[in-house]
Amino acid sequence: MSFLTHFAAVTAVMLLYYFVPGILFYYEFYIRHRCRWQPLKIQQKHPGKAQLRREIKSSLGAVFIFSLAAWLMYEASIRGYSQVYFDIHEHSLVYFGFSFILNVFANDTLFYWAHRFMHLKWVFPYVHLTHHKSVSPTPFDALAFHPLEAIIHSFTYILLIFIIPIHPIMFGIFHAYNLLANVAGHGGFELMPQNVRSHWFFKWQNTATNHDTHHKKFNCNYGNYFVIWDSFMKTKDKGQQKKDKVKDYTTSHSLVQDVYLK
Numbered sequence: 001m002s003f004l005t006h007f008a009a010v011t012a013v014m015l016l017y018y019f020v021p022g023i024l025f026y027y028e029f030y031i032r033h034r035c036r037w038q039p040l041k042i043q044q045k046h047p048g049k050a051q052l053r054r055e056i057k058s059s060l061g062a063v064f065i066f067s068l069a070a071w072l073m074y075e076a077s078i079r080g081y082s083q084v085y086f087d088i089h090e091h092s093l094v095y096f097g098f099s100f101i102l103n104v105f106a107n108d109t110l111f112y113w114a115h116r117f118m119h120l121k122w123v124f125p126y127v128h129l130t131h132h133k134s135v136s137p138t139p140f141d142a143l144a145f146h147p148l149e150a151i152i153h154s155f156t157y158i159l160l161i162f163i164i165p166i167h168p169i170m171f172g173i174f175h176a177y178n179l180l181a182n183v184a185g186h187g188g189f190e191l192m193p194q195n196v197r198s199h200w201f202f203k204w205q206n207t208a209t210n211h212d213t214h215h216k217k218f219n220c221n222y223g224n225y226f227v228i229w230d231s232f233m234k235t236k237d238k239g240q241q242k243k244d245k246v247k248d249y250t251t252s253h254s255l256v257q258d259v260y261l262k
C-alpha cells in the first residue's frame with residue numbers, strides 16, 4: 001500500500017472516530033437537550049465558539065501526526081520489526097481478546113507517566129498547554145494537542161506494538177476504544193451514576209468528572225482509563241474523593257448542583 005493511500009485511509013478513519021461521536025455528543029448534550037442534561041454538567045460554564053474552533057483546529061493537526069505514526073507502525077509491521085501478527089491463528093483466540101486488556105493497561109501506564117512528564121514546569125508551556133487551554137473541555141478537546149504532545153502520544157502507541165503481540169483487527173478495536181473513551185472523558189457531563197462509580201469494580205475506572213477536574217485544577221487526576229496510578233501515586237484530587245462519597249446524585253438535581261457545580 002502506498003504512503004498516500006495508507007495516510008488517507010487512516011486519516012479518514014480517525015476523522016470519523018473523532019467527529020461522529022463528538023458531533024453526536026455535542027448536539028445532544030450542548031444543543032438539543034441542553035436544559036435536560038444541565039444538572040449533570042460538571043462545570044456550569046459552556047464553551048464559546050472560539051473554544052470549539054481552537055479545539056477542532058488543534059485536533060486536526062494531531063490527527064495529521066497520528067496518521068504519520070500509523071504509517072510508521074504499518075511499515076515497521078509489514079517488515080516484521082514489530083510484534084504485530086497478521087495470521088490470526090498465530091496466537092490463540094483467547095490471547096486475541098486478552099491482547100486488548102494488555103494494551104489498555106500498558107497504555108494506561110504509559111499515558112500516566114507521559115502525562116506527569118508533560119506537567120513538569122519546564123515542559124508544560126511548550127507541550128501540554130494547548131490541551132489545557134480548555135478549562136471546561138468539550139468532546140472536541142479529545143485530540144486537541146500541540147504537535148509535540150501528539151508526537152509523545154504517538155511514541156507511546158508505537159512502543160506498544162513493539163512489546164505486545166497484537167493483530168491488526170485488535171489494534172483497530174483498541175484505538176477505537178481509546179478515542180471513544182477520550183471523547184466521553186472530555187464530554188463535560190458525568191453520566192455514570194454514583195452507585196456505579198462507587199462499586200468496588202467500577203471505582204477503579206476513570207470518569208469524566210475526574211478528567212474534567214484535571215482540566216480545572218491541573219495538578220491531579222492524571223490517569224487515562226483507570227485511577228490505579230493516581231491512587232498509587234496519591235495524585236487523586238482530594239476534594240473530589242470527598243464528593244464521590246455523596247450518595248446517589250441521579251435522584252436529586254439540587255444535590256447534583258451541590259456536588260458538581262460549586
Ligand SMILES: [Zn+2]
Pocket residue numbers: 115119128132214
Ligand atoms: Zn494534563
Ligand SMILES: [Zn+2]
Pocket residue numbers: 131137141186211215
Ligand atoms: Zn484532557
